[in-house]
Amino acid sequence: MNQILSVTGAFKKYGAVTALRGANLSVNAGEVHAICGDNGAGKSTLIKLIAGVETPDAGTIEVRGTPVSFGDPQDALAAGIATIHQDLGLAPAMAIYQNIYLGSELSVRLAGIRVLQKRAMMRGAREILAKMNSVMTDMTKPVEALSGGQRQAVAIARALRWNAEIIIMDEPTAALGVRETKEVVRLINELRNRGATVLLISHNMADVIAVADRATILKGGRAVTSLSLDGVSADALAKMIMDGADDIEEA
Numbered sequence: 001m002n003q004i005l006s007v008t009g010a011f012k013k014y015g016a017v018t019a020l021r022g023a024n025l026s027v028n029a030g031e032v033h034a035i036c037g038d039n040g041a042g043k044s045t046l047i048k049l050i051a052g053v054e055t056p057d058a059g060t061i062e063v064r065g066t067p068v069s070f071g072d073p074q075d076a077l078a079a080g081i082a083t084i085h086q087d088l089g090l091a092p093a094m095a096i097y098q099n100i101y102l103g104s105e106l107s108v109r110l111a112g113i114r115v116l117q118k119r120a121m122m123r124g125a126r127e128i129l130a131k132m133n134s135v136m137t138d139m140t141k142p143v144e145a146l147s148g149g150q151r152q153a154v155a156i157a158r159a160l161r162w163n164a165e166i167i168i169m170d171e172p173t174a175a176l177g178v179r180e181t182k183e184v185v186r187l188i189n190e191l192r193n194r195g196a197t198v199l200l201i202s203h204n205m206a207d208v209i210a211v212a213d214r215a216t217i218l219k220g221g222r223a224v225t226s227l228s229l230d231g232v233s234a235d236a237l238a239k240m241i242m243d244g245a246d247d248i249e250e251a
């Protein structure tokens with residue numbers, strides 16, 4: 001398989017707490033890869049290193065075979081990695097199209113004055129959402145008027161607007177009901193259909209089994225195993241996270 005992202009021997013300490021102690025991760029291009037593990041296993045810390053939010057104390061991160069060193073999330077974005085944090089980072093009172101173009105607004109200079117291209121942004125926003133088969137049509141609607149699943153769609157559309165090839169989603173269904181969760185699973189499948197690589201952190205084993213191709217299980221700051229989820233049940237995965245993974249050496 002064609003590896004797009006790898007982390008080798010990542011260490012990260014927060015004061016006296018060692019969050020990662022030699023964690024490894026290997027992600028193939030175009031797959032949905034779940035990061036699993038109990039609370040405190042180091043999932044968020046590992047993601048923060050890849051997202052440029054934190055820097056590792058030791059270890060290597062490679063994107064498409066090239067070692068990278070991210071000083072901030074903009075560096076990660078420039079390498080094609082966008083992170084959708086649990087809070088989504090949207091501006092609730094602003095319109096859908098404004099959120100999708102937040103920080104990358106389209107504008108022209110007229111007589112020295114910067115004029116926003118509102119129509120072009122609304123059209124662009126509609127096009128990106130249509131690619132995700134999202135039903136939203138009124139791009140002027142404020143994000144606060146949207147359902148949880150629709151908000152995820154806006155956050156994903158923004159990542160696509162940045163041309164991200166690797167999209168990290170931290171607990172995207174944690175606050176959602178059954179119907180909204182289904183919508184997010186559908187969106188993740190759309191991303192894969194479009195050739196994107198998705199890193200999914202989720203506590204919900206049913207979601208992971210529904211959408212992920214492979215999983216890496218973290219325990220105590222180490223990756224204890226990476227496995228294909230073909231034919232693996234949610235119960236079996238949960239059991240591996242809780243106990244079985246204890247004696248499996250790093251894959």
Ligand SMILES: Nc1ncnc2c1ncn2[C@@H]1O[C@H](COP(=O)(O)OP(=O)(O)O)[C@@H](O)[C@H]1O
Pocket residue numbers: 014015017018019037038039040041042043044045046
């Ligand atoms: N900013 C921080 N300061 C101190 N300890 C932290 C910090 N972030 C994480 N930790 C600790 O590092 C360990 C791993 O945390 P985390 O990566 O958030 O795990 P997970 O996301 O799997 O629950 C935990 O023991 C946690 O308490």
Ligand SMILES: [Mg+2]
Pocket residue numbers: 043044045
């Ligand atoms: Mg976490």
